[in-house]
Every structure is written in C-alpha cells, then in structure tokens.
Amino acid sequence: MRTYTYHPLILLVIILSTVSCENELPFNIKDNPPKLVMNAFINADSLTNVLFLNLTGKDNSTHIENATVEVRVNGQIRETLRPLPPETDYDQQCRFNMNGTFSPGDVVRIDALTDDGKYHAWAEVTVPQRLDEIENIDTLTVPLTQNGFTQDYMRYKITFRDRPNEENYYRIVVDKQLTLWGYNHEEGGEDYIYWTRQLGYSFIGREDVVLTDGQPSTGDDEDNGLFDTAKNIYGVFDDSRFRNSSYTMTVYNSPSVNSSSGSDGYGYYDSLDVIIRLLSITETEYYYLKALNLVDSDVYDETINEPIRYPSNVHGGTGMVGVSTEVSKKVRIRTWQR
CATH class of the missing domain: 2.60.40.10 (Immunoglobulins)
Structure with missing residues (x-):
C-alpha cells in the first residue's frame, strides 16, 4: 500500500x-x-x-x-x-x-x-x-524556439531497450559538464591541471511522447498557453508506451557554456561534454x-x-x-x- x-x-x-x-x-x-x-x-x-x-x-x-x-x-x-x-x-x-x-x-x-x-x-x-545499455545517441544542431526566441540547440535521439517482462520506471538526466585546464605553479612546475565544472541538468523534452505522457507540444503551443500542463522537470517516465521493446527518446539542450571569453575564472576551456544518464528507479x-x-x-x-x-x-x-x-x-x- x-x-x-x-x-x-x-x-x-x-x-x-x-x-x-x-x-x-x-x-x-x-x-x-x-x-x-x-x-x-x-x-x-x-x-x-x-x-x-x-x-x-x-x-x-x-x-x-x-x-x-x-x-x-x-x-x-x-x-x-x-x-x-x-x-x-x-x-x-x-x-x-x-x-x-x-x-x-x-x-x-x-x-x-x-x-x-x-x-x-x-x-x-x-x-x-539496471538497463543493459544505451544503444545509440544521434546528435544534431537544430534551431529551436523557446520563450519566443529561436537559437541553436543540440538535439539528442537516445535509443535504448526496455527491460523485458516487468513494469519499469525510469529517469533521464542530461548532465552538462565543462572541463577546464590551468597551469600548476606549485614547486616551480608548469604542468597542466584539469578539473570539471557542472553546468546543469536542464533539458527540453516537450516533443517526446513518453516524456510528456502522450501530450507532445511545440514552442508555439507553450507560448499560446494551449498546453498548460506540468513540465517533466525531473525527466521521469515509465515503460507503458514501449514495454518489452526499444524506444528512441528525443531531448534538447543548449550547447552554450554561457560565456564567450574562452576562460572560466582561473582556468581555460578544454572540452564540453554531455553525459546522458538513464536511471532505473523505484515506483x-x-x-x-x-x-x-x-x-x-x-x-x-x-x-x-x-x-x-x-x-x-x-x-x-x-x-x-x-x-x-x-x-x-x-x-x-x-x-x-x-
């Protein structure tokens, strides 16, 4: 109960x-x-x-x-x-x-x-x-309208297979990470040092039928107030729409690091990665x-x-x-x- x-x-x-x-x-x-x-x-x-x-x-x-x-x-x-x-x-x-x-x-x-x-x-x-694996991730830079503004976003098409013969509950996390480098000046050294800064977990899943509980929408729909429903901020979903089969989920996020200076505080940009995490969670x-x-x-x-x-x-x-x-x-x- x-x-x-x-x-x-x-x-x-x-x-x-x-x-x-x-x-x-x-x-x-x-x-x-x-x-x-x-x-x-x-x-x-x-x-x-x-x-x-x-x-x-x-x-x-x-x-x-x-x-x-x-x-x-x-x-x-x-x-x-x-x-x-x-x-x-x-x-x-x-x-x-x-x-x-x-x-x-x-x-x-x-x-x-x-x-x-x-x-x-x-x-x-x-x-x-746990799921067996993420089978494939296709990426593409596309224009996307959000809150009345259009800019380039990264689109991810994520393919995975449901665990068979059971009810499953999942969560997707889009983990955006920036790796920086700087000089190690301790003891007279000039070695490079690296560290990672987490940029956030936000993503857009409004077009995906599973993430929206069967109510996908567009930016125009949201601006017009036609889909006044709760957003799936925490990226949770069940397998009721793809049970015992594979599914390709579509999400977007911004490829920007929110700065154009090429540096971040005390370090310089090295690489920008997005880690797609698929979690198996309890009911x-x-x-x-x-x-x-x-x-x-x-x-x-x-x-x-x-x-x-x-x-x-x-x-x-x-x-x-x-x-x-x-x-x-x-x-x-x-x-x-x-």
Missing part, C-alpha cells in the same frame, strides 16, 4: 491548509506530534550517498542533533553511522554519509534512531535492475518526482489547487528513500584548441 505525505524535496515541512479565508482549522500540537523525516536519493553505484534527518513542525522542520543510522543489506548490518559535523554555523542540517555501493536486487533497509529513544523510522527498498520514487514536477511547474498554484500528496516509503515517520541504478553515455559537444 502506498502512503502519502505533504512536503518539499529535501526538507519535509508540514503545512496545514485552510478551508476558507474565514474558517481556519486550529492546529493542535498534541494531535500532531513531530515525526522523524528521513530523505535520501541513493545512487547504487556511488561510493558515498547522503541521508538527511529532520523533525516535522508546525511551520517548518527542525534539526536532529543526536541520532544513529543503521544500514542493512539483505538482512545483514553493513554500517552504523553518526551525524557528520555541520557544514557551516548557519547550516545545522543533520547528514549521514553512507559508504559503499549496492547491487541490483539488494534489499536495503535503513533505520534512523534518536539517542533519546523517542523516534525510530525506517525504510526498505529493493535496488532496481515510489517515480510518483514522488511526478508530484514534484507539478509543484515546480508554473501551472500549480497552492492558493487555488488542492494540496499535493507526496508518496512516502518511510515507516514510523515520513520522507522518501530512493535507490537508483544507471547506464550512461558521454557525448563530446566541443573541444577548444590550446
């Missing part, structure tokens, strides 16, 4: 909505005791993932100071964690570093317990099976991100729309613990000559 909670992406906040301007529901703290909030979006292939803990409150969430997190894999405890030091004096967010990777099919259980014994929340997630995370698509789109107005119900898979508290696996492919967009 899917349970629900009302809260934003990381820090879950309990907000009571009013029935009308004249009749407000009274808030009784005794009837609404604080709940432990547990949030994590875990990449199964990453050596380090971060889990966040908070407590719900009347107006906003509050921080946990003393707690323990236990991570079990297939019934065996793998690590017991204590909170990381606060990142700054102004950011007392309770964070835990989970170490080590997970394999598809692993059953991961995470328990969070406060030192005073008042709160205990837990979530259990089975790591999704609960899929519906959670679909709800966030609605909240983060211009079409949602909290003053006139019904409150959104967010799926939660945390027992004894609230929140979202998701685990994903992925396949990826890098596309070189541009290389600068030195």
Whole structure:
C-alpha cells in the first residue's frame, strides 16, 4: 500500500491548509506530534550517498542533533553511522554519509534512531535492475524556439531497450559538464591541471511522447498557453508506451557554456561534454518526482489547487528513500584548441 505525505524535496515541512479565508482549522500540537523525516536519493553505484534527518513542525522542520543510522543489506548490518559535523554555523542540517555501493536486487533497509529513544523510522527498498545499455545517441544542431526566441540547440535521439517482462520506471538526466585546464605553479612546475565544472541538468523534452505522457507540444503551443500542463522537470517516465521493446527518446539542450571569453575564472576551456544518464528507479520514487514536477511547474498554484500528496516509503515517520541504478553515455559537444 502506498502512503502519502505533504512536503518539499529535501526538507519535509508540514503545512496545514485552510478551508476558507474565514474558517481556519486550529492546529493542535498534541494531535500532531513531530515525526522523524528521513530523505535520501541513493545512487547504487556511488561510493558515498547522503541521508538527511529532520523533525516535522508546525511551520517548518527542525534539526536532529543526536541520532544513529543503521544500514542493512539483505538482512545483514553493513554500517552504523553518526551525524557528520555541520557544514557551516548557519547550516545545522543533520547528514549521514553512507559508504559503499549496492547491487541490483539488494534489499536495503535503513533505520534512523534518536539517542533519546523517542523516534525510530525506517525504510526498505529493493535496488532496481539496471538497463543493459544505451544503444545509440544521434546528435544534431537544430534551431529551436523557446520563450519566443529561436537559437541553436543540440538535439539528442537516445535509443535504448526496455527491460523485458516487468513494469519499469525510469529517469533521464542530461548532465552538462565543462572541463577546464590551468597551469600548476606549485614547486616551480608548469604542468597542466584539469578539473570539471557542472553546468546543469536542464533539458527540453516537450516533443517526446513518453516524456510528456502522450501530450507532445511545440514552442508555439507553450507560448499560446494551449498546453498548460506540468513540465517533466525531473525527466521521469515509465515503460507503458514501449514495454518489452526499444524506444528512441528525443531531448534538447543548449550547447552554450554561457560565456564567450574562452576562460572560466582561473582556468581555460578544454572540452564540453554531455553525459546522458538513464536511471532505473523505484515506483515510489517515480510518483514522488511526478508530484514534484507539478509543484515546480508554473501551472500549480497552492492558493487555488488542492494540496499535493507526496508518496512516502518511510515507516514510523515520513520522507522518501530512493535507490537508483544507471547506464550512461558521454557525448563530446566541443573541444577548444590550446
């Protein structure tokens, strides 16, 4: 059974909505005791993932100071964690570093317990099976109209095959990265050093029938307000339109690095890459991100729309613990000559 909670992406906040301007529901703290909030979006292939803990409150969430997190894999405890030091004096967010990777099919259980014994929340997630591969990516520079302006965008046609004989939930991430270089002047050396700066994850998927839930549109449609629907900001989709078969997905993004100077702060441009990531995610995370698509789109107005119900898979508290696996492919967009 899917349970629900009302809260934003990381820090879950309990907000009571009013029935009308004249009749407000009274808030009784005794009837609404604080709940432990547990949030994590875990990449199964990453050596380090971060889990966040908070407590719900009347107006906003509050921080946990003393707690323990236990991570079990297939019934065996793998690590017991204590909170990381606060990142700054102004950011007392309770964070835990989970170490080590997970394999598809692993059953991961995470328990969070406060030192005073008042709160205990837990979530259990089975790591999704990953796609076999991204079979092909075709790219082409094309003119595209966005918000009334036409400019060159990079079009990606991404071909992959659905995992057979099961319901699958996916997410596409378009990861734009700029590699820079500079001189290493330490100890009199003149060696080159390289580092990468992430430029963002935004993309346009309005023409794709799967990413738009069967409602593709054009720039003219959006400008005319004919398709006043939530944008798929988080790139989630299921396999209902291509089950047990291959599919070619179409997305766009800007090939610009938002600068024409050829340098970025203390370094010089070396190359611009886009990494296409296809994530296999859980059903609960899929519906959670679909709800966030609605909240983060211009079409949602909290003053006139019904409150959104967010799926939660945390027992004894609230929140979202998701685990994903992925396949990826890098596309070189541009290389600068030195």
